[in-house]
Amino acid sequence: MTELRLRHSFQHNFPYKPILMISNSKHSARSLTARLSDDKFQYYLMFLPALILLVGIMYPFITGVYISFTNEKLYLPTVEFIGFGNYVNLISDRVFQQSVVTVIKYTLLVLVIQIPLGFAVAILLDETSPLQKFFRSSVVLPLLIPPIIAGLMWKTMMQPEAGVINWALQSIGLPAFSWLSNPKTALFSIVIIDTWVFMPFAALILLAGLQSVSHEIIEASKIDGASTWQILRFVKLPWMTPYILLVMVFRVADSLKTFELIYPTTRGGPLNATRVMHVLGYEEAFRWANMGRAMAIIFMLWLISYIVSNRLVKTWEKSSEETKGEF
Numbered sequence: 001m002t003e004l005r006l007r008h009s010f011q012h013n014f015p016y017k018p019i020l021m022i023s024n025s026k027h028s029a030r031s032l033t034a035r036l037s038d039d040k041f042q043y044y045l046m047f048l049p050a051l052i053l054l055v056g057i058m059y060p061f062i063t064g065v066y067i068s069f070t071n072e073k074l075y076l077p078t079v080e081f082i083g084f085g086n087y088v089n090l091i092s093d094r095v096f097q098q099s100v101v102t103v104i105k106y107t108l109l110v111l112v113i114q115i116p117l118g119f120a121v122a123i124l125l126d127e128t129s130p131l132q133k134f135f136r137s138s139v140v141l142p143l144l145i146p147p148i149i150a151g152l153m154w155k156t157m158m159q160p161e162a163g164v165i166n167w168a169l170q171s172i173g174l175p176a177f178s179w180l181s182n183p184k185t186a187l188f189s190i191v192i193i194d195t196w197v198f199m200p201f202a203a204l205i206l207l208a209g210l211q212s213v214s215h216e217i218i219e220a221s222k223i224d225g226a227s228t229w230q231i232l233r234f235v236k237l238p239w240m241t242p243y244i245l246l247v248m249v250f251r252v253a254d255s256l257k258t259f260e261l262i263y264p265t266t267r268g269g270p271l272n273a274t275r276v277m278h279v280l281g282y283e284e285a286f287r288w289a290n291m292g293r294a295m296a297i298i299f300m301l302w303l304i305s306y307i308v309s310n311r312l313v314k315t316w317e318k319s320s321e322e323t324k325g326e327f
Contacts, residue, residue, distance in 0.1 A: 064295045064298065064299065065295070065299055067291055067292055067295040068086055068087075068292060068295035068296040068298075068299050069081060069082065069083055069084070069086070069292075070082060070292045071085070071086075071292050072291045072292045073289055073290050073291065073292070074289035074291060075289055082292070086292050086293050086295075086296035087296055087300070089293070090293070090296055090297065090300070095272060095275070095280065096277075096280065096297070098272055098275070099272075099275050099276055099277045099279075099280045100277060100304075102187065102272075102273070102274065102275065102276050103255075103256055103258075103276040103277050103278075103301075105187065106187060106190070106191065106255055106258065106276060107251075107252055107255040107256055109187075109188065109191045110191060110194055110195070110198075110251055110255045111248060111251060111252070111255075113191065113195055114194075114195050114198065114199045114202050114247075114251060115202060115244060115247060115248070115251075117195065117199055117202075117203075118199050118200075118201075118202030118203040118205075118206050118247065119202075119203075119206050119240075119244075121139065121199070121200075121203040121207075122203045122204075122206035122207040122209075122210055123210065123232075125139065125203065125207050126207060126210045126211065139200045139203060139204075140200050140204065141200075142196055142197050142198075142199075142200055143197070143198075143200050143201060145197070146260075147197055147260040147261050148260045148261075148264050150193060150196070150197045150261070151193060151260065151261045151262075151264040151265045152264050152265070154192075154193045154196070154265070155180060155264065155265045158179035158180050158189060160176060160177075160178055160179070160181055161176075163179075165177075165179070180265055180266050181270060182270070183269075183270050183271045183273040184273075186266055186269070186270060186273045186274050187273055187274050189265075190261055190262055190265060190266070190274060193261055193265070194255070194258070194261055197261070198251065198254070201247075201250070201251075202247045202251065205243055205246060205247050205250075206240065206243055206244070206247065208243070209239065209240045209242075209243030209244075210236060210240065212239070213235065213236055213239050217235055218231060218235060221234075221235055238323065239323060241319045241323060242316055242319045242320040242323055245312060245315055245316040245319055246316055248312055249309060249312045249313055249316060252305075252308055252309060252312060253305055253309050256277075256301065256304060256305045256308070257278050257301060257305060258276060258278060259276075259278040259279060259282065262274050262276060262278075262279055263279055263282065267279075268280070268283070277297055277298075277300070277301040277304075278298075278301060280297055281294045281295075281297035281298045281301065282294075284297060
């Protein structure tokens with residue numbers, strides 16, 4: 001009886017229930033449409049910055065590629081389309097050929113020196129010691145100095161007559177050394193500066209790789225009788241392969257387009273010993289006002305960097321999958 005009275009009372013008090021239901025359904029449909037419209041608006045609103053960024057990147061790139069196919073010079077009133085003329089002239093230019101060899105040599109020296117040294121520093125920083133926090137914080141100090149400032153600082157220190165490095169060598173009975181003024185040693189001297197500036201970057205990435213090695217695997221290796229060298233050789237080093245490749249990706253990309261360390265110290269000299277592709281392109285654009293030739297050099301530098309970096313990234317991805325499968 002109570003249930004019947006409640007139902008009767010509800011029907012008596014709300015005689016227009018079907019109308020209310022229809023009204024509510026129309027309102028919810030309108031709300032859904034408004035919500036979809038708001039979602040589309042938010043989507044386009046979030047897509048707009050990405051579109052602006054894409055246009056801001058691609059427009060200068062496409063413009064530069066087009067200029068490389070012209071004879072544009074800032075002192076000429078007309079610009080003509082010459083196709084691959086700039087590229088053909090560059091391939092037969094001995095200075096350009098030497099710049100390609102120099103930048104490849106520079107990149108190889110950077111990798112050969114910085115990766116083993118960074119790995120050694122990472123191992124030292126991974127060991128527990130009272131000064132561990134101090135060394136970890138101090139090793140990143142060179143990264144806080146702009147490369148141009150670091151180059152000028154080391155140029156002063158490497159002065160043949162008044163440099164502090166030669167003064168230190170002479171104080172222990174060694175002869176003074178021509179660092180940046182000798183064509184045979186200028187490139188290696190810049191590699192030393194590059195190592196001082198960017199080796200901490202490699203060390204930090206490799207340190208992160210060392211700390212990601214599972215402690216259970218290390219403990220199991222110790223129980224099986226493995227020495228510290230064997231653990232490093234057969235456990236840590238295979239695990240570190242993706243991290244080493246990651247360092248190579250960043251350092252190769254930076255070394256191929258290096259400019260801020262070379263130009264303030266040697267300006268490409270002496271005798272073109274340090275004139276890499278980026279320095280050569282800069283001189284063609286801002287010294288000789290030959291924009292077509294400069295853009296051709298920069299585009300070829302970009303092409304070399306893209307091919308090498310893309311290959312290293314694919315190798316890194318493959319190595320990461322293999323490492324995950326093994327461990």
